[in-house]
Amino acid sequence: MISNYTRTLPEVFKSQITGKPVHPILSIENLQCRYGEQVVIESVSLALQAGEIACLLGPSGCGKTTLLHAIAGFQPVVTGNIQLSGEVISSPKVKVPAEQRKIGVVFQDYALFPHLTVEQNIAFGIQSMPKGQRQSRTQSLLQLVRLKGFGQQYPHQLSGGQQQRVALARALAPHPKLLLLDEPFSNLDTELRRSLAAEVRHILREEKIPAIIVTHDRHEAFIAGDKLGVLSQGQLQQWDSPQDTYQKPKNLAVARIVSEGSIISGTVLGKDLISTPLGEVNMPTAAYESGDRLELFVRSEDIAAGEHPGAVMAQVVEKNFLGNQVSYRFQLAAGETVEAALNANVQAAPGDKLPLRLSSALVFDQAR
Incomplete structure (x- = not known):
């Protein structure tokens, strides 16, 4: 059961x-x-x-x-x-x-009928349903999409979010x-x-x-x-x-597509150790040999600022305040640029230099 x-x-x-x-x-x-x-x-x-x-x-x-x-x-x-x-x-x-x-479809522009009420829009695709069932289904969907009490209003009287919920309810009506x-x-x-x-x-x-x-x-x-x-x-x-x-x-x-970050080069130094313009990073290297050159994707959250034995100095090129975080773009000594999302308590201005270190990265291919 x-x-x-x-x-x-x-x-x-x-x-x-x-x-x-x-x-x-x-x-x-x-x-x-x-x-x-x-x-x-x-x-x-x-x-x-x-x-x-x-x-x-x-x-x-x-x-x-x-x-x-x-x-x-x-x-x-x-x-x-x-x-x-x-x-x-x-x-x-x-x-x-x-x-x-x-198959139900909800379009980008909602495609609601401006001359029909919210209830009439929702019930548009279930006209063949017996009247009692149609009314019950319409009211049930109004409740589900949190628009109870809006049934007699017209699309132009609703906010964008409310119009989207009406379009969703209309698409759901025929099951x-x-x-x-x-x-x-x-x-x-x-x-x-x-x-x-x-x-x-x-x-x-x-x-x-x-x-x-x-x-x-x-x-x-x-x-x-x-x-x-x-x-x-x-x-x-x-x-x-x-x-x-x-x-x-x-x-x-x-x-x-699924994250923000930067592409940098890397070289395998030995077992689980890669050299990068952001210093050395410990990562699995079983698929590679010492000396192999790699292409790494570094997410903005994989970069940390602050004094550390393995840190490298980088110059601030751009700074954007985002509330609890600050988005920085840095230029490294080798000329490559990287983006980092740092805590708002890190204070730096364009032209300043900060010590950075790399906590991890993604390896996708190698160029021997």
Whole structure:
């Protein structure tokens, strides 16, 4: 018997408890999409389990929205296929119409009907439902998205965050198999974006609906997602948990998308010891030989300031106050520049020199 606690978990975790296999709600295999002759998505494969929330993260033009449109049925597929609940819905030979896919979509601009009230907007996609059920579903969603009492207002009378919640409620009303959200928070200020990302995660959990959220903000992705898909130049670079993606990025492109940092050179000195322009750092070197030259990615939080036997002097080039932290850009003796996020009690101005040391770094390749 599955406990009530187990029922609240994403399906992928249930399978680990019950021992029963669980098939993905969404499966994409070797997908390619083009605009004319331009390849926008290339060889993308992923699987989303029932109950999971995934975020697609990457810079503008990397293919995030194209991938979302292919899943929704707005973008044709050149090679590969997309399956929903085990059924092929997109391939070079199969294209289930978007309106028959039972996939909800929340657009960047909300796309609310200005002449309809909040209640009418939410109920728009469930007109075939008996009146009593339709009213019950509408009121239930108003409660869920914290808009009870706003049902008779019109979109222009709401804030941006409230409009986004109406759009979400409208997409949830027909009980979709999957929900897609395209940059849903981009029109909001930073603080509201992140609080709403947490709120949307809670709402999707309550409705037990899997979702894919497209974003270019890594903090939103960390907050909202069970899975994180990092795209760069049309390819899915990594599909993993947010924590593992951040801690163990598969390549330099992923590291630069999920964190802030700098690239510096390094040379293996011996067992677990690397020489860098920021001094020597202890790191595993089993895959390398003494003398190998490496490329390191140093996150801003991996650099510390203060007197230390292994510290090197660096000149402040730029300083930006961020409240409890200060963002500095330093020039090293070898001419390389690095960024560091230091405690606000570190006082320095452009032109000053500070002793810096490196606590860790990420190694991605070697240049012999």
